[in-house]
Amino acid sequence: MEKQTVVYYSYSGNTKKAATAFANENNLQTTEIKTLKTHGKFYTFMVGCPKSIRGSKVKIMPLKPYIEELQDATMVHVFSPVWAGCLNPAVNAFLAELPKDKQIFVHAVSAGGESAKVTVSERIEKLGLAVAGYEEIKS
Numbered sequence: 498m499e500k501q502t503v504v505y506y507s508y509s510g511n512t513k514k515a516a517t518a519f520a521n522e523n524n525l526q527t528t529e530i531k532t533l534k535t536h537g538k539f540y541t542f543m544v545g546c547p548k549s550i551r552g553s554k555v556k557i558m559p560l561k562p563y564i565e566e567l568q569d570a571t572m573v574h575v576f577s578p579v580w581a582g583c584l585n586p587a588v589n590a591f592l593a594e595l596p597k598d599k600q601i602f603v604h605a606v607s608a609g610g611e612s613a614k615v616t617v618s619e620r621i622e623k624l625g626l627a628v629a630g631y632e633e634i635k636s
């Protein structure tokens with residue numbers, strides 16, 4: 498059977514809540530993406546939004562433990578807060594380092610319930626990963 502897992506980044510807790518609920522409902526393991534540095538809200542908006550729009554990355558904690566947990570999974574449910582319509586830079590960093598044999602199911606968590614689905618999907622596919630599904634979650 499296809500092995501699935503849940504990976505998330507959460508700045509203020511909403512995405513963690515959504516990812517955990519989904520994982521519990523579906524009996525899946527969760528892995529949290531953590532940034533090397535954490536910043537206050539002002540910096541996060543001023544720097545995080547332009548980075549998100551560009552699809553840029555930030556430094557995240559070493560990916561090795563994630564890879565060990567993820568190596569058997571074929572489908573990765575990636576939960577990301579939506580920043581400026583796009584995925585969060587920590588999630589971009591995670592996706593860039595993920596082995597290319599994974600299918601990605603995007604769960605985009607936002608205040609408005611809408612994200613730049615086409616741009617986000619194209620960016621993931623450009624990394625050589627397949628987008629198997631896309632869900633918008635209003636937080």
Ligand SMILES: Cc1cc2nc3c(=O)[nH]c(=O)nc-3n(C[C@H](O)[C@H](O)[C@H](O)COP(=O)(O)O)c2cc1C
Nearest residue numbers: 507508509510511512578580581582607608609636
């Ligand atoms: C830097 C930043 C940018 C955001 N940009 C958007 C946006 O473009 N559209 C939207 O609906 N919500 C936006 N939000 C709101 C978050 O997507 C929303 O609050 C989400 O639930 C946060 O998840 P978290 O608590 O896991 O960090 C933004 C929040 C932050 C901090």
